[in-house]
Amino acid sequence: MxxxxxxxxxxxxxxxxxxxxxxxxxxxxxxxxxxxxxxxxxxxxxxxxxxxxxxxxTKFCTTCHMISDEDICGICKSNKRDESLLCVVEDAKDVLAIENTGQYQGLYHVLGGIISPMSGVSPSDLQIESLVKRVGEKGFVEIIIGLSPTMEGDTTAFYITKKLKEYPVKISTIARGIPIGGDLEYTDEITLGRSIVSRISLDD
Amino acid sequence: MxxxxxxxxxxxxxxxxxxxxxxxxxxxxxxxxxxxxxxxxxxxxxxxxxxxxxxxxTKFCTTCHMISDEDICGICKSNKRDESLLCVVEDAKDVLAIENTGQYQGLYHVLGGIISPMSGVSPSDLQIESLVKRVGEKGFVEIIIGLSPTMEGDTTAFYITKKLKEYPVKISTIARGIPIGGDLEYTDEITLGRSIVSRISLDD
Incomplete structure (x- = not known):
């Protein structure tokens, strides 16, 4: 030995x-x-x-920065997607997760990370410039921010919202609340508080 | 996509x-x-x-079949080991585990698996021939069978014991019983039964 x-x-x-x-x-x-x-x-x-x-x-799609075998990925190239919707996500895993739900037909924009001063990730390290350019060029109706509800995710969402303020586009975020099947009793108070504030009307 | x-x-x-x-x-x-x-x-x-x-x-030691950088591994080459003791184990992981205890100073013999008809592993797939040859050539005093107490381990131990019967060498197996820190109440009945049968005298 x-x-x-x-x-x-x-x-x-x-x-x-x-x-x-x-x-x-x-x-x-x-x-x-x-x-x-x-x-x-x-x-x-x-x-x-x-x-x-x-x-x-491995290449990255030159439009949405998703991992791709070609210069333009299958989602960006497809003519079956709703081109008025753009979902901003942290990385490729999130695109795969959302695609797996089968609930979203719009396009994506992969940031390649989230703003995190602790890990030394600043806005310039992410695909935010190209997001702003893309929003300016294309006629998106709504930008859905699909980031995790963490401090870094919220910071990034806030930064992007500010950057996109000048464009006439609706900005939304994926819903936060009690997970389906989750137990109200064991939900942390911040989530529970948010789920009361952003309650959903059952009337319509 | x-x-x-x-x-x-x-x-x-x-x-x-x-x-x-x-x-x-x-x-x-x-x-x-x-x-x-x-x-x-x-x-x-x-x-x-x-x-x-x-x-x-990666090479395997030509004597004990342990993974090695050279033809003869460090343990076999060492002059600090007790050459009267030989511990037979299933694979390299077991040598590392026993070495980590610091309780054993003898030599090893790595079988490269255990007899398992279910997985198609027969005695000829293992380093049993070379074990018998080694025991015949060297003057070991005791062969310690260090196999897991499973059906396959016991079968292999039985097979090796039979093969070594003709040599004047003591054959032992690592102790089976309740693990240190284990709870008697939650020990399965076979282990508990064995630990009563092979009880250890506290007199000497």
């Missing part, structure tokens, strides 16, 4: 790299490395090459 | 490969892929190359 707790430097290096991934600690990384050692060589090679291809060949 | 739920075939391929790893589903795989896309290209390249190196360059 060398001085480290690992029996081989190759293992140590692999564990080091794997454990840089979010949610994977050294112990899980070791388990994954030992798993790969037991599997045919082809599996490791394919995994590695798909990771490199992913990182080096 | 293409027909799949992923915005890009490169993402889809990466998710496909990542989710082949144990304990990582499609959703986690997508999260990992999107994470890598946000990180510098170097991280993906290093991760990929460490995986390929791991799989193609």
């Amino acid at each position: 060398n001085n480290s707790q690992y029996p081989s430097q190759l293992i140590e290096q692999a564990v080091e790299e794997i454990s840089k991934l979010p949610g994977i600690g050294k112990k899980s990384a070791l388990r994954l490395a030992l798993h790969l050692l037991k599997r045919p060589e082809g599996q490791s090679v394919q995994l590695a090459s798909s990771l490199i291809k992913l990182r080096t060949e | 293409n027909n799949s739920q992923y915005p890009s075939q490169l993402i889809e391929q990466a998710v496909e490969e990542i989710s082949k790893l144990p304990g990582i589903g499609k959703k986690s795989a997508l999260r990992l892929a999107l994470h890598l896309l946000k990180r510098p290209e170097g991280q993906s390249v290093q991760l990929a190359s460490s995986l390929i190196k791991l799989r193609t360059e």
Whole structure:
């Protein structure tokens, strides 16, 4: 054994790299490395090459900045989408999540993050300039801000709202309230308070 | 969007490969892929190359079959180990786990799996021949079978015991019982039963 707790430097290096991934600690990384050692060589090679291809060949849509195989993504290119609606989201995961609901037919704009002074993310790091330009050029009727109801999300929403003030476009945000199936008793007071303030009329 | 739920075939391929790893589903795989896309290209390249190196360059000790950087591993090469004791384990993880306890100074023999007819693993797939040869050649005093107390572990232990019957060597197994800190009340009846049968004298 060398001085480290690992029996081989190759293992140590692999564990080091794997454990840089979010949610994977050294112990899980070791388990994954030992798993790969037991599997045919082809599996490791394919995994590695798909990771490199992913990182080096993936493009981003030049219009909405969504991950795409081509210069313009399928959603922007589609003629079946409602071009009067634009939903602003933090990243690609959110587009996939909203698409999965089947409830939204408009277009998207992927910011690539949210404003977070704590993590050193400022407005200039995000696709906000291009959002403003896009709103100025296209005739959107409504911009839906689809950001998480966190401090960073609210800050970003506030910043975007201010930036878009000069355009004659309605700005809305996705509803905050008690999750469907959630228990009123266990809902935190801020959410509960907001859900009372933004109560929904059942009359119409 | 293409027909799949992923915005890009490169993402889809990466998710496909990542989710082949144990304990990582499609959703986690997508999260990992999107994470890598946000990180510098170097991280993906290093991760990929460490995986390929791991799989193609890792050697196994020709004596104990432990993962090793050289032909003979550090434990087998060391002159600080007790050469009268040999602990037989399922795989490399178990060597690391036992080494971490700091309670064992003997040598190891890594089987590379356990006998499992259900998974198609037969004795000939394991390093049992080489164990028998090693026991025949070296003057071990005791062989400690360090396998999990499962049906497969017990089957393997039984098979090895039979194979080693002709050699004048003591064969033991790691103790089974209530885990330290475990609660007697919640211990399953088989473990509790065994812990009564193999009770330990406190007299000496």
